[in-house]
Amino acid sequence: MRHYFKVRSHPLELDLYQSFLDKQIVAIGYPEITVNENQPKTDIIADVERQLMEKYNYSGQGLRLRVGYFKRLLSMKVGDIILLPHQNKEIAIVEVTGGYHFENGYRNQHMSNQVDIKLIKKLSISTLSERLRRSIGVILSISSLDNHSDEIDRLIVSDVNNDYLVAQESNSVLTNNDTYSFEQNVNRNKIKIEFDTTVTKEELETFFLHVTRLVDGSNVNLT
Structure with missing residues (x-):
C-alpha cells in the first residue's frame, strides 16, 4: 500500500529544497546523531531516542515528536509519495526510490538520515485544495498525508506539468x-x-x- 508524506526542507532555517531535488534525496538532520543502519528498525529508533535525550536534552512531547519523525522516515518505502513545499509558493511531488540509509558525510549539512527520491513534477501551491494546503502548512518536519491520497494521485496524473498550471x-x-x-x-x-x-x-x-x-x-x- 502506497503512503503519502509531507517533508519540510527547512531545518534550522536552512533551505535544503533544491539540494533535496539535486541530490535526489529527502532527509532529516540532527548532526550529533549517528545511526547504524544495519540494525533492525526497532533498535535504530531506540538508539535515536537515547541520543536525542543525551545529546539534545529532549524529553516528553518534544522527544516523542522527534522520534516520530524518524519512525516516519524509516517507514518510507519504494513507491511512496512525498510532497516538498517551498516558500509557500511551490511544491515538488516526489516518489521514494530507496529506503532509509544513514550518510555520515552529510551530517554537517543536516541531511544524514536519508531516503532516495525522484522528482515527478513541480506545481504552484495554489493548485492544491485549501484542505491540502492546510495540512502541508502544519509545522512538522515529517507528517502523513494519507488522508489526501485521492487528491495527490489526481495531481500526479493530471495535465498540470512541471511548468505549473498556466x-x-x-x-x-x-x-x-x-x-x-x-x-x-x-x-x-x-x-x-x-x-x-x-x-x-x-x-x-x-x-x-x-x-x-x-x-x-x-x-x-x-x-
Whole structure:
C-alpha cells in the first residue's frame, strides 16, 4: 500500500529544497546523531531516542515528536509519495526510490538520515485544495498525508506539468455595472464564471472551495 508524506526542507532555517531535488534525496538532520543502519528498525529508533535525550536534552512531547519523525522516515518505502513545499509558493511531488540509509558525510549539512527520491513534477501551491494546503502548512518536519491520497494521485496524473498550471489561449473579462464575466482556457479546458461586482474575495474563495469538493466527490458535470 502506497503512503503519502509531507517533508519540510527547512531545518534550522536552512533551505535544503533544491539540494533535496539535486541530490535526489529527502532527509532529516540532527548532526550529533549517528545511526547504524544495519540494525533492525526497532533498535535504530531506540538508539535515536537515547541520543536525542543525551545529546539534545529532549524529553516528553518534544522527544516523542522527534522520534516520530524518524519512525516516519524509516517507514518510507519504494513507491511512496512525498510532497516538498517551498516558500509557500511551490511544491515538488516526489516518489521514494530507496529506503532509509544513514550518510555520515552529510551530517554537517543536516541531511544524514536519508531516503532516495525522484522528482515527478513541480506545481504552484495554489493548485492544491485549501484542505491540502492546510495540512502541508502544519509545522512538522515529517507528517502523513494519507488522508489526501485521492487528491495527490489526481495531481500526479493530471495535465498540470512541471511548468505549473498556466492559462492558455483566450482570456477575457467583460464588465458591466452589475457583473463580471470571466472566461479562460486552462490546459485545453474552458472555464467560465460570472458573478456580481459586489462579491468579495472571501466569498469567491468559499465558492471555489465548494466547487472543488463537489468535483472531488463525484463525477459532476458543471456545465
